[in-house]
Structures are given as structure tokens and as C-alpha cells.
Amino acid sequence: MVGNPPPQHLRETPPAREAATPSRACPAIAVVGSGPAGCYAAQFLAKKWPDSEITVFESLPAPYGLIRYGVAADHQGTKGVSRQFDRLFTRDGVRFAGNVTIGRDIAFDRLAESFDIIVLATGLPGDRGLAVPCEQGARVVGAGALLRALNGFPQDVLPRDEEGRCVPLGRRVVVVGMGNVALDVLRLLSKKDFTGSDIHDELLGRIRPAPPETIDVLARSRASQSKCDAAMLRELIALADVDVAVSGLTGTDEGPVVDLLREFAGPAGPQDVPGRTQVTFHFGLVPESITARGGATVLAARRPDDGGPPAEFAADTVVTAIGFTQGEACPRQDWAGDHVYRVGWLRRGARGTIAQNRKDAQAVVRSIVDDFEAGRIGTAGPGFRAVEGSLAERVVGFPDWQRIDDVERRAAPPGRCRRKITEIEQMLAIAMGHNRKDVA
Amino acid sequence: MNTLTILFGTESGNAEMVAEDVAAALADNGIEARVTGMEDYDVDELGNEKLVVLITSTYGEGELPESAAPFYEALTKSEPDLSGLRFAAFGLGDSTYETYNNGIATLIATFTDLGASQLGETGYHDADSGLPASDVAIEWASTIPVPTASV
Numbered sequence: 314m315v316g317n318p319p320p321q322h323l324r325e326t327p328p329a330r331e332a333a334t335p336s337r338a339c340p341a342i343a344v345v346g347s348g349p350a351g352c353y354a355a356q357f358l359a360k361k362w363p364d365s366e367i368t369v370f371e372s373l374p375a376p377y378g379l380i381r382y383g384v385a386a387d388h389q390g391t392k393g394v395s396r397q398f399d400r401l402f403t404r405d406g407v408r409f410a411g412n413v414t415i416g417r418d419i420a421f422d423r424l425a426e427s428f429d430i431i432v433l434a435t436g437l438p439g440d441r442g443l444a445v446p447c448e449q450g451a452r453v454v455g456a457g458a459l460l461r462a463l464n465g466f467p468q469d470v471l472p473r474d475e476e477g478r479c480v481p482l483g484r485r486v487v488v489v490g491m492g493n494v495a496l497d498v499l500r501l502l503s504k505k506d507f508t509g510s511d512i513h514d515e516l517l518g519r520i521r522p523a524p525p526e527t528i529d530v531l532a533r534s535r536a537s538q539s540k541c542d543a544a545m546l547r548e549l550i551a552l553a554d555v556d557v558a559v560s561g562l563t564g565t566d567e568g569p570v571v572d573l574l575r576e577f578a579g580p581a582g583p584q585d586v587p588g589r590t591q592v593t594f595h596f597g598l599v600p601e602s603i604t605a606r607g608g609a610t611v612l613a614a615r616r617p618d619d620g621g622p623p624a625e626f627a628a629d630t631v632v633t634a635i636g637f638t639q640g641e642a643c644p645r646q647d648w649a650g651d652h653v654y655r656v657g658w659l660r661r662g663a664r665g666t667i668a669q670n671r672k673d674a675q676a677v678v679r680s681i682v683d684d685f686e687a688g689r690i691g692t693a694g695p696g697f698r699a700v701e702g703s704l705a706e707r708v709v710g711f712p713d714w715q716r717i718d719d720v721e722r723r724a725a726p727p728g729r730c731r732r733k734i735t736e737i738e739q740m741l742a743i744a745m746g747h748n749r750k751d752v753a
Numbered sequence: 754m755n756t757l758t759i760l761f762g763t764e765s766g767n768a769e770m771v772a773e774d775v776a777a778a779l780a781d782n783g784i785e786a787r788v789t790g791m792e793d794y795d796v797d798e799l800g801n802e803k804l805v806v807l808i809t810s811t812y813g814e815g816e817l818p819e820s821a822a823p824f825y826e827a828l829t830k831s832e833p834d835l836s837g838l839r840f841a842a843f844g845l846g847d848s849t850y851e852t853y854n855n856g857i858a859t860l861i862a863t864f865t866d867l868g869a870s871q872l873g874e875t876g877y878h879d880a881d882s883g884l885p886a887s888d889v890a891i892e893w894a895s896t897i898p899v900p901t902a903s904v
Binding site for chain 1: 764765766770818847880883
């Protein structure tokens with residue numbers, strides 16, 4: 314749910330459900346954001362009220378938010394959850410209203426007066442920054458921005474040269490953080506075989522002409538407190554493309570992550586196989602500063618109980634993977650009211666997997682149902698028809714998206730399941746039903 | 754009326770979708786199936802069932818989904834005699850991970866230990882295969898020799 318596409322006129326309107334009857338038994342519902350939290354909320358709401366009018370608004374012409382642009386391109390199994398959500402729009406009568414940004418294309422107040430229930434599910438698309446002094450000229454990239462770019466997100470925000478081309482991340486990379494997102498970064502930068510994925514190959518080739526020789530991973534916490542899933546770490550360790558070393562393990566560390574890493578304790582050995590990436594995990598190191606020195610970006614970090622000089626890591630690029638924030642995206646704080654709910658990461662912070670956010674959606678829908686049954690929510694809202702007139706020219710409906718989806722799948726190069734379209738103009742042209750020969 | 758019960762355990766909702774789709778496919782073949790989440794199912798009811806279909810995913814380090822855990826615990830605690838019960842089993846997993854399909858294996862072992870007999874082969878869906886789970890499950894269900902006549 315980020316992105317700021319240019320205005321575009323589409324002639325096609327989405328297939329409407331039967332017009333709402335004047336006196337309905339069910340509320341008219343708007344979900345803002347089509348990522349997992351929004352789609353799960355729509356799913357539970359549609360199950361509770363099969364006859365309700367539900368519209369899922371999305372800024373981009375393509376649905377599914379984090380599933381399409383956050384889940385790593387080589388984790389297609391995880392992305393498969395979108396098959397459930399396809400049914401919302403193809404079978405269960407939920408309307409997809411893509412290419413519509415609340416707050417720009419419709420004022421929030423207008424939305425709030427048109428629908429009985431508003432569910433905000435815009436996620437946390439911004440990378441949390443590292444709260445240390447950072448010298449101008451240092452090259453620091455957020456993990457979310459990196460993963461989005463490798464997922465073919467329409468507006469990547471990676472560092473560029475004077476000619477506007479993405480610059481390579483370099484031979485030496487430092488990753489700050491030890492959650493699943495950090496592991497995605499490690500795997501995508503060191504892995505060579507992306508068979509079956511829909512990774513953005515051109516961008517990967519530009520930012521990683523060859524895998525880094527070294528990646529140093531800095532974790533503030535001890536190994537026992539690592540936030541990553543052991544299964545994700547196991548996947549990385551099993552790659553033929555990486556050698557692993559670990560510093561900062563203590564004798565009292567325990568748990569599944571520690572069990573996996575214990576055998577690699579000690580400094581990195583000499584690099585004996587060219588083309589492999591030496592990944593070294595450093596636990597218990599707190600970053601202090603980032604400076605630009607002699608063309609390198611230098612991260613200084615220290616063990617809290619260590620009085621000596623800080624350890625320095627010279628890198629071509631520092632990637633931060635320490636969580637997400639709202640960034641500059643909607644919604645504003647005053648997007649609130651008795652019938653306005655928040656769900657998923659927007660509500661609970663950037664914690665938990667897709668499945669855990671399903672439970673959150675379930676809980677939020679339960680409280681919506683309670684409010685409805687207690688009479689705190691009405692059924693008087695006119696719903697989508699009240700805003701349709703001002704949006705009809707730009708709305709990308711689900712059949713329109715399916716045309717984009719079809720073109721992307723058919724354009725997949727050998728060994729890839731899809732080739733994403735990264736230009737919004739081009740997505741909109743396909744959504745309108747022309748321009749097919751230009752891309753297929 | 755002798756209806757079949759499909760019990761699903763899910764974390765992401767995929768196994769629930771598969772359970773509903775298998776039920777719809779069975780209905781097309783004249784077999785009535787009731788779909789229930791394991792979290793909403795009382796294990797005491799198993800004594801009244803003739804045939805259940807178990808559909809579950811695997812999570813974390815090979816565990817059953819959280820929604821299936823109470824069902825599993827109730828089974829291992831009350832140890833009902835399931836010798837009159839037949840069951841079919843389908844697992845959803847991701848071969849990217851080592852614990853691929855541990856969840857369904859746990860349930861099969863438990864049902865077998867309690868005397869139930871398995872009907873047909875265990876079905877599997879590998880999320881990494883890119884195939885739609887429901888297509889694989891419906892194909893699998895067609896190989897299960899479900900008795901069509903009511904007893």
C-alpha cells in the first residue's frame with residue numbers, strides 16, 4: 314500500500330455486485346490495503362456476512378501488498394497464500410478497487426461517511442532507520458527497500474549513480490539485524506540459483522553483478538534472543554553458496570538458532586572456494602556510528618561490556634534490517650472514529666508472520682462483529698456506489714488485474730514463474746486491455 | 754445419514770481452503786462432507802464417525818498448526834478407541850524446509866496408534882512446487898476409495 318501512481322484514466326469499471334437494497338441487514342465495508350492483513354480481514358468479514366458489500370482499496374493496480382512485494386521472490390510457497398485471496402474477488406463477491414489511494418483519490422472523510430465499517434490495513438512499508446550518527450556519503454540501504462526492489466516494486470528507492478542506474482551493493486556488505494528479513498537479504502545476495510522464482514533479474518544483475526565476498530551480520534542481541542526462525546536459518550546454512558562463521562556465542566546461549574550455529578563458532582577461515590560468500594554472524598554488538606571513509610562505509614560497533622575501542626566493519630554497503638515503520642504513507646493519525654478499525658502490522662507493529670497476522674485479523678473482525686451486534690454500527694452507509702462516480706475512470710478491478718497477471722505469467726523467462734511489470738503506466742495500459750504486444 | 758467429516762488444521766488458511774474445495778469436489782460426486790476446523794471439533798465425536806479426512810499443514814519446527822494443537826492434545830490425553838474409524842490424510846507443506854509435512858505425519862501416527870485404519874495413500878502438497886494446493890488435493894481425493902452408499 315505505498316506508491317503514488319500518476320493519474321490515469323481507465324475506461325473499465327469493475328464488475329459490480331448487485332446494487333445494495335435500501336434496507337440491508339449487513340454493513341457496507343471498506344478495507345484499505347490489500348496486503349495479507351486486509352485480505353484476511355475481508356475474508357473473515359465475508360465469511361461472517363456473506364451478503365455484505367465489501368470493497369478492498371489498493372494504491373497499486375496489483376493486489377496483495379507484502380505477499381507480492383515483501384515476501385522474498387524465491388519463497389513462492391509463502392506467496393501461494395494469495396490463492397485464497399483470489400477467491401474473495403472471483404467467487405465471494407468482494408470488490409477489488411486497485412489504483413485508488415485513500416487521502417488522494419478519495420478524501421478519508423468521504424470514505425468514512427460512505428461506509429459503515431472502515432478497516433485500515435496499510436501495513437508498515439518504511440524501513441526503520443538505525444539510530445546512530447550517519448555521515449553524509451555513507452551508503453546505507455533499508456532491507457525493505459531492497460526486498461521490494463528485487464520483487465519488482467514499481468518505485469524502488471535504491472542508491473543510484475548520476476545516470477540514474479542502481480549502483481552495485483559491492484563486494485563487502487554489512488547487514489544490521491538478525492530477524493527473518495535479515496536472513497532474506499543474506500540469502501538473496503549470496504544465492505545463485507533462483508529457479509522457480511519471480512525475482513527481478515535485471516535489478517539483481519545491477520545491484521549484484523557477483524555475490525558479495527563477505528557479509529558481516531551484526532546482531533545487537535545474544536544468539537539465544539535471535540528473532541529469526543530456525544527454519545529460515547537452516548535454509549541459508551544449507552546453501553552451497555555460503556560459508557558460515559559466528560562470533561559472540563557464549564556458553565550459556567541456547568535454543569534452536571544457537572544449535573544450528575554452534576558448529577560454526579570461531580573466526581572466518583580463508584576463502585578457499587571463489588564465488589562463495591563468507592557470512593559471519595556477530596552477536597552482542599551494538600552499532601555506534603556509520604562514517605564514510607576512503608570510498609568505504611564504516612560501521613563502528615561495540616560490545617556493551619567492552620571498554621576498548623569499537624570494532625569497525627568497512628563495507629561497500631550497509632543494509633539495515635531492524636524493523637519497519639509507517640514511513641510517509643497513509644493513514645494519518647486522525648483517520649479514526651467509532652467505525653474505523655486497524656489491523657495487522659499497522660495495529661500491532663511489524664511483528665509476526667503472515668499466519669500470525671491472520672489471527673490478528675480474526676480478532677479484529679470478532680470485535681467488529683461485537684460492535685455490530687451491540688448496535689454500535691449501522692447499515693445506512695451507501696457503500697461503494699457513493700464514491701464510484703468519482704473513481705470509475707481510474708479503478709482497476711479484479712478482472713483488470715487478472716489481465717496484468719496473465720501477461721506477467723506469460724512473459725516469464727525460462728526458469729522463472731513470472732516477470733513482473735515494474736512500470737505503473739504499463740500495468741494500467743494492460744488493465745485497460747491494450748498494449749499487450751509491447752510486453753508479451 | 755452417513756456423512757463424511759473433513760477436519761482441517763490451519764495456520765495461514767490454506768488448509769481450510771483445501772478442505773472446502775475437497776468437500777465441494779466430493780459433493781459433485783454425490784458424497785456429502787461436513788468441513789470443521791480441528792479447533793472447533795470435540796474428539797468425543799470421533800466415536801460416532803465412520804470416516805474422517807484429515808487435512809493439515811506444518812508450522813514452526815515441524816509442529817502442528819496452533820489451531821490443531823488442542824485437538825491433538827485431547828486425542829493423546831483421552832486416548833479414545835478408534836478401531837471402528839477409517840481416515841484419509843492430506844498434508845500441506847513446503848519442501849524448502851526440512852520439517853516438510855511433519856504435521857500430517859504426527860496425526861497419522863496418532864490415529865493409527867488409537868486403532869483407526871488409513872484409507873488410501875497419504876496425499877501431499879508441496880507449496881514450493883507452485884501447483885495449486887486444491888488441485889493436488891482434489892486429484893488425491895479422487896484416489897481415495899470412499900464408500901458412496903450410506904451404511
